[in-house]
Amino acid sequence: MRRQLLWLRSDLRVHDNTALAAAAQAGPVIACYLLSPGQWRAHDDSPNKVDFWLRNLQALRHDLARLNIPLLLREADTWGQASEVLLQLCQTLGIAAVRVNEEYGLHESRRDEAVKRRLAEAGVGFHSHLDQLFFAPGSLLTRGGTYFQVFSQFRKLCYQRLASALPACLPAPPAQAPLDVASDPVPEELPGFAPSAAQAREFWPAGEKAAGERLAGFAEDDLAHYHERRDRPDLDGTSQLSAYLAAGVLSPRQCLHAALANNRGEFESGGPGPVAWINELLWREFYKHILVGFPQVSRGRAFRAQTEALPWRHAPADLEAWQQGRTGFPIIDAAMRQLLATGWMHNRLRMLTAMFLSKNLLIDWREGERWFMRHLVDGDLAANNGGWQWSASTGTDAAPYFRLFNPLAQSRRFDPHGRFLRQWLPELAQLDGESLHEPSRLGLFGAPGYPAPMLDLAASRERVLEAFRNLPGAESAQASTASRRSEGDA
Template sequence: MAPIFWFRRDLRYFANDALIEAIENGAKEALFFVCQKQWQAHNTAAIQIDLLKRRVAWLGQALHGYGINLNIIEVADFSDIPQALKRFCEQHNSQRVYANREYEINECQRDKQCIAAGIELTLFDGDLVAPPHSVTTKSGDMFKVFTPFKKAWLKKFEQTYFFIPSWPLEMVNKNGSWQVPDCLQGDGSSQKWPIDDEAIKTIANHFIENKCSDYQSVRDIPSVKGTSGLSPYLALGMVSVKQLLAQLQVFYPDILQTPTKPEFCWVNELIWREFYRHLIIAFPDLCKHNNFNEKYNAVQWRHDNTQFLAWCEGKTGYPIVDAAMRQLIQTGWMHNRLRMIVASFLTKHLLIDWRLGEEYFMQHLIDGDFASNNGGWQWAASTGCDAQPYFRIFNPITQSEKFDPQGDFIRKYVPELGDVPAKYIHFPHDYLVTKQNTQYAQPLVDHKAARVRALEAFKV
């Protein structure tokens, strides 16, 4: 009986060990579940769903060429999957299903229910370089600080040279096409992001060859395209971290032994991604949106829907915050430095619960990823693991002056400030009064007063 392969957020056939193992054991059938209701429950952004559907459609066509049939099954949510999967296995005279493990609590429960239904589920850790519980303290516990986790992670892999296993199949269907089902028709919102392997490989190689050495110096400047642009592809598993490390080692073979190199700064971000995944595995209550650091349960968050909506719409009166939020609304993506600034503003300046910001990000980000999003928001709110101290409160004006000194990024997304000179653009209100310009929003809070209020709130 040949096994079946189940695609999840691992939408690649190249560099997918679980899929290759299934094929080598005779798999000819693969499947993907469209779970619209579940995606809504998880606040998955419409732009990410569109990207996912486009990629699944592309994947179905690509696999068809190699004689693998990708079956698309519509279900409402995860609770429907065990029986739907069992029926599919019976129809294809199979009991074994190969898949890559997902670590969030709902996904783990879904897999347990599939096993309870009698499905022989073989799971791989294709989303991680370091498998769960393989990077721990001497006592076997999960690290609660990033730096020692990183050191242990590097020690484990410093002599590893990653490679991409060869694809085991030859092209068999050069003619004909795979029929795209109606449920994979999206809204077209992600069209600016290519979904074919050749384009994604080009993006990765261009960054590694031409930009990685400058990443450390320009990654915080939002007006410069200094980041990799790979986060949406990592979020949906179109590429894997192992695959990227293998490409990186082609140009920098000793990169894992030399963390002082500027190129290592990007590796550091990939290790942060691993850290946040290991956290939700070790502390599954994080998936319930609980504070990692329970002492901050005593913080009294403000419930101000008017100010929250102003933050969402980019109308806070702080130009760098507003430009960042409008970038998110318009493009479905936000520069990482700006994610920290706007998260700090919501949780410290407005003293609004980080969970509302976490949810809003997931509802709009094309690269929405629960572990990283939750980790980032709890870091900014000082409630998380190895988070910034509660008394570290970003000043949005000085952040703007430092990372967008001429206001180029601000003017792109806040056009009503297009004529404001660089000298005034970071907090333009006095200047706008002299010009009788009332188009731009008044500041929701005074920075100094908001800072004092946040310090008092967090001192509990």
């Protein structure tokens, strides 16, 4: 049996790792990871995310060592260098085949095709495996043979397929005989990627063990009430597993099995908490399929082409106020400060801050998408782009353009006691009641040390509605979108 090279990417675990399991069956395994700082910068990957990767690689190195699998690190500054770096490694180590778990996105696909061609020229195999999704893109299509553009229809077919053939979770492979290859040390930090979020390391402990404990705790203690608490940023009502899923420290199959185990094995029936959370796993799946079916979203383009004509404002001062949490709207500012401090933001607040930027401020959603990616520890192209385009009403299955969250009403509804606001806005901590949610009620100058609202909500709402109404074909497109949302989409 000849040596197999496991090329790790967004799959930093030994349990339920499809490519690792296949490699272990084919021959002795050596694992490798490519450090690509130039590519990460080009993709706006945040230093918080890179730091999380490195910390998980350190943990994975120990897990692989127990299996006698060495972990090698090589540098390919950009993905254009990956084929030569991997070929040289394969020739040095006597590798018969490279095993990978599939990744999605235009650049990822081009990288893997280039590597496959270069290895084939040298007689080295290249095998890719389905791992971070339940279903391969292109295997779930409409009756017309096209990719789904409406989540509710996509979800229905997912439920049918999963109920008839639930994907299993694979165990870690058994330890292999030791090899004469030593593992490389994993750097603590890379130049230019010092984490910017002071609390990120505390909030996101590394390793499969930490991820598994968080999943088990959520499934056991919080999943049943997920549907009731998921929109409350003042409560620990979400799973807080997104970073582990993005880095592949957990698989979606492990999450699904944990949910089903606490929902009597049921998908659409059973407890509303598990059903709501399974739907979130399927949203994640949906946006990955969109990347493949509609590659323009990987190119920074709007899914709905007509929305490229929106008259976005160039307003650097307003953009910076939003970025730094100085808008004068407490729920927006608290959310943005949470992002800066932890590298993470509650999902309800991601929608709320995205709508505020793209609709109230009428600033291009791509500015917000980029800012999020540059700070999120769980930054994921598909999910981040899908969420931003949904909020901005430019994407697939998007919110109707006339849907615009009111930050004051959202604050009162989802942080009724003001605990979240006080945590992130200490300058408002002494305020009570309506003054906390809307400090401008205190008078002309509002609360000391806190900015006045940067805009009039009613006027900004009318401005964005007028912008959408003036788009070509706006009435028919939005009528169709409104009809789809009324069908019960999540």
